[in-house]
Amino acid sequence: xxxxxxxxxxxxxxxxxxxxxxxxxxxxxxxxxxxxxxxxxxxxxxxxxxxxxxxxxxxxxxxxxxxxxxxxxxxxxxxxxxxxxxxxxxxxxxxxxxxxxxxxxxxxxxxxxxxxxxxxxxxxxxxxxxxxxxxxxxxxxxxxxxxxxxxxxxxxxxxxxxxxxxxxxxxxxxxxxxxxxxxxxxxxxxxxxxxxxxxxxxxxxxxxxxxxxxxxxxxx
Amino acid sequence: xxxxxxxxxxxxxxxxxxxxxxxxxxxxxxxxxxxxxxxxxxxxxxxxxxxxxxxxxxxxxxxxxxxxxxxxxxxxxxxxxxxxxxxxxxxxxxxxxxxxxxxxxxxxxxxxxxxxxxxxxxxxxxxxxxxxxxxxxxxxxxxxxxxxxxxxxxxxxxxxxxxxxxxxxxxxxxxxxxxxxxxxxxxxxxxxxxxxxxxxxxxxxxxxxxxxxxxxxxxxxxxxxxxxxxxxxxxxxxxxxxxxxxxxxxxxxxxxxxxxxxxxxxxxxxxxxxxxxxxxx
Amino acid sequence: xxxxxxxxxxxxxxxxxxxxxxxxxxxxxxxxxxxxxxxxxxxxxxxxxxxxxxxxxxxxxxxxxxxxxxxxxxxxxxxxxxxxxxxxxxxxxxxxxxxxxxxxxxxxxxxxxxxxxxxxxxxxxxxxxxxxxxxxxxxxxxxxxxxxxxxxxxxxxxxxxxxxxxxxxxxxxxxxxxxxxxxxxxxxxxxxxxxxxxxxxxxxxxxxxxxxxxxxxxxxxxxxxxxxxxxxxxxxxxxxxxxxxxxxxxxx
Numbered sequence: 001x002x003x004x005x006x007x008x009x010x011x012x013x014x015x016x017x018x019x020x021x022x023x024x025x026x027x028x029x030x031x032x033x034x035x036x037x038x039x040x041x042x043x044x045x046x047x048x049x050x051x052x053x054x055x056x057x058x059x060x061x062x063x064x065x066x067x068x069x070x071x072x073x074x075x076x077x078x079x080x081x082x083x084x085x086x087x088x089x090x091x092x093x094x095x096x097x098x099x100x101x102x103x104x105x106x107x108x109x110x111x112x113x114x115x116x117x118x119x120x121x122x123x124x125x126x127x128x129x130x131x132x133x134x135x136x137x138x139x140x141x142x143x144x145x146x147x148x149x150x151x152x153x154x155x156x157x158x159x160x161x162x163x164x165x166x167x168x169x170x171x172x173x174x175x176x177x178x179x180x181x182x183x184x185x186x187x188x189x190x191x192x193x194x195x196x197x198x199x200x201x202x203x204x205x206x207x208x209x210x211x212x213x214x215x216x217x218x219x220x
Numbered sequence: 221x222x223x224x225x226x227x228x229x230x231x232x233x234x235x236x237x238x239x240x241x242x243x244x245x246x247x248x249x250x251x252x253x254x255x256x257x258x259x260x261x262x263x264x265x266x267x268x269x270x271x272x273x274x275x276x277x278x279x280x281x282x283x284x285x286x287x288x289x290x291x292x293x294x295x296x297x298x299x300x301x302x303x304x305x306x307x308x309x310x311x312x313x314x315x316x317x318x319x320x321x322x323x324x325x326x327x328x329x330x331x332x333x334x335x336x337x338x339x340x341x342x343x344x345x346x347x348x349x350x351x352x353x354x355x356x357x358x359x360x361x362x363x364x365x366x367x368x369x370x371x372x373x374x375x376x377x378x379x380x381x382x383x384x385x386x387x388x389x390x391x392x393x394x395x396x397x398x399x400x401x402x403x404x405x406x407x408x409x410x411x412x413x414x415x416x417x418x419x420x421x422x423x424x425x426x427x428x429x430x431x432x433x434x435x436x437x438x439x440x441x442x443x444x445x446x447x448x449x450x451x452x453x454x455x456x457x458x459x460x461x462x463x464x465x466x467x468x469x470x471x472x473x474x475x476x477x478x479x480x481x482x483x484x485x486x487x488x489x490x491x492x493x494x495x496x497x498x499x500x501x
Numbered sequence: 502x503x504x505x506x507x508x509x510x511x512x513x514x515x516x517x518x519x520x521x522x523x524x525x526x527x528x529x530x531x532x533x534x535x536x537x538x539x540x541x542x543x544x545x546x547x548x549x550x551x552x553x554x555x556x557x558x559x560x561x562x563x564x565x566x567x568x569x570x571x572x573x574x575x576x577x578x579x580x581x582x583x584x585x586x587x588x589x590x591x592x593x594x595x596x597x598x599x600x601x602x603x604x605x606x607x608x609x610x611x612x613x614x615x616x617x618x619x620x621x622x623x624x625x626x627x628x629x630x631x632x633x634x635x636x637x638x639x640x641x642x643x644x645x646x647x648x649x650x651x652x653x654x655x656x657x658x659x660x661x662x663x664x665x666x667x668x669x670x671x672x673x674x675x676x677x678x679x680x681x682x683x684x685x686x687x688x689x690x691x692x693x694x695x696x697x698x699x700x701x702x703x704x705x706x707x708x709x710x711x712x713x714x715x716x717x718x719x720x721x722x723x724x725x726x727x728x729x730x731x732x733x734x735x736x737x738x739x740x741x742x743x744x745x746x747x748x749x750x751x752x753x
Contacts, residue, residue: 002686002690003689003690003693003713003714004713063737064733064736064737067712067733067736067737068712068713068732068733068736069709069712069713070709070712318560384593384595386591386592386593386595387595387597387598388558389555389558389589389591389595390591390595390596390597390659390662391597391608391612392555392558392584393553393555393584393588393589393591393663394584394585394588394608394609394612394613394662394663394666395581395582395583395584395585395609395613395666396581396609396612396613397581397613400612400613400614401612404611404612405597405599405612408599409597409598409599411599499598499599
């Protein structure tokens with residue numbers, strides 16, 4: 001293995017660690033929402049610093065690899081992809097933190113019925129599984145797996161599209177729970193963004209493995 | 221245009237033919253000389269010729285055994301004297317090219333190369349034969365070694381100059397002292413050039429007559445004492461060729477034939493040695 | 502903590518009247534690869550040749566200031582001893598043309614007149630060639646001439662020859678400038694492995710090479726040490742404008 005290879009392996013390892021941390025953040029957010037566990041939510045907010053530290057570290061590593069090794073071809077695409085995936089992961093981390101903050105700010109526990117009809121938990125599960133699948137795709141350089149998340153994202157989109165009427169309905173029936181209903185709506189919006197980040201990540205993986213640019217294309 | 225090219229083509233042909241013609245004109249007599257010596261000399265060669273001493277005038281037969289032994293001893297000692305000096309001077313010249321001593325040495329070597337052999341003979345006669353009080357093989361060897369020196373020095377210097385400095389640096393960077401670097405790295409790398417210089421030097425002195433006239437002098441008997449006069453092939457050729465007797469002329473042809481054979485052999489060996497020992501950098 | 506193995510203090514060198522190194526102060530940490538780079542004629546080669554005193558081969562040189570190898574002033578050491586601690590590899594591969602691969606590796610011993618027993622020699626040859634990543638390629642032809650090998654192999658043979666002396670520091674003067682890219686890559690990988698046991702000082706014209714292999718980089722310009730820092734720093738955030746202009750190819 002060449003020196004550059006070992007540097008790239010290290011970079012990949014860093015990236016996977018960050019990925020797992022972000023996954024954990026989302027899982028914890030989901031748990032804290034379900035159980036209305038404010039301490040856990042606070043932990044998520046605090047842990048965002050670790051995600052940010054990872055982002056800085058990976059940015060710097062990519063910079064060093066560019067400066068010292070002048071990677072070309074697949075190596076170049078890999079480092080470029082990691083640089084962007086890093087960015088997407090950090091955004092995903094931000095989203096988890098944002099939802100965590102909602103939980104910290106909310107006074108009363110969330111209405112079980114609200115969570116049910118708004119399909120928030122389903123969204124969480126879907127988003128987590130997508131993120132986990134692209135991680136596997138990244139680790140195994142499996143572009144077929146990466147492509148599969150484009151389909152899954154439609155589930156998130158559908159829930160998001162229906163959310164307005166569902167939440168409006170809920171507010172009409174429970175005007176006293178207006179505030180938490182709005183938080184849930186924001187949460188749904190944010191989880192929809194997670195789907196977009198994951199799609200971007202999948203595109204980067206396909207770019208680095210197959211050298212195909214899928215961005216801004218209708219037919220994937 | 222066309223005509224210009226035609227004229228150039230003709231010029232080309234004329235020059236080519238001219239070059240070949242002159243080469244043939246010069247080479248042909250050379251070959252004839254060799255052929256003639258071979259023809260005359262080969263009939264004189266026999267076991268008796270090689271193994272016997274010369275007979276007095278009037279008797280048939282007789283050989284040149286004393287001259288063969290003498291030549292071998294004189295040339296051998298000359299080489300023994302000239303090689304260490306010549307190689308050392310060559311090493312000095314290639315290693316310390318820019319010093320004043322090197323400049324003057326090189327000039328002296330060039331001058332030495334141009335000195336007529338008879339002059340060297342006279343000088344050695346005055347310096348050594350006179351002082352020691354008698355003609356001797358040793359003084360002949362010294363005279364011949366002086367004649368060999370330029371060839372050895374020049375070939376050593378030129379061979380060593382071609383050895384890249386990187387080789388010396390490689391050795392020194394391993395912590396090898398300078399003198400060992402010269403002995404163990406530089407000289408072995410230049411061995412083919414040095415060897416060919418030595419052989420060409422020997423080929424050159426093998427036929428020298430003039431310096432031996434005043435020094436080794438000649439001797440009708442077999443002698444191995446280097447402090448006494450000694451016979452040698454060129455002397456035999458000289459003495460017998462100027463004599464009025466036909467039998468002695470025969471002996472002279474035979475000796476000349478042997479001498480030329482020896483020189484040819486040396487030249488061929490030199491070529492072979494150069495090929496075999498050539499070092500690729 | 503990294504300990505310093507080589508340290509120069511106000512070190513200057515002259516060729517005749519011409520000052521080629523101006524008060525160089527540099528500390529080389531043990532088990533590091535330090536790249537020395539700069540434009541032609543900046544004194545980088547002179548500097549590493551001063552470290553094992555090879556510059557003394559050139560006539561009319563003198564130096565001021567000192568270089569310390571661990572605690573010893575190298576200008577008070579015997580150069581022959583010094584060179585056994587500080588090996589050198591040159592720009593062009595220079596195996597001894599009269600010797601076989603085997604003899605080349607142990608040349609440092611045989612040329613010095615040291616007599617080794619056969620098993621010792623065998624072990625030394627195998628060990629050194631393995632360290633130089635050449636063993637697998639030449640183990641079946643150890644008795645062929647060293648010059649028979651390809652350029653890249655010859656250069657690794659020269660590295661093996663230097664390693665056989667068990668040096669502490671290895672100086673490399675543009676070791677890959679005469680080699681093709683594949684051989685260059687092999688040598689670079691090798692240097693990276695050698696770092697574990699040796700300290701390497703490598704002169705290079707090739708900026709990418711400095712980036713790829715070295716831990717620290719020294720930038721020389723007109724005989725002065727302009728900047729010396731971690732290679733990452735030099736390549737991502739050089740402090741001196743001259744360094745920046747040089748590594749970005751905007752020099753002059």
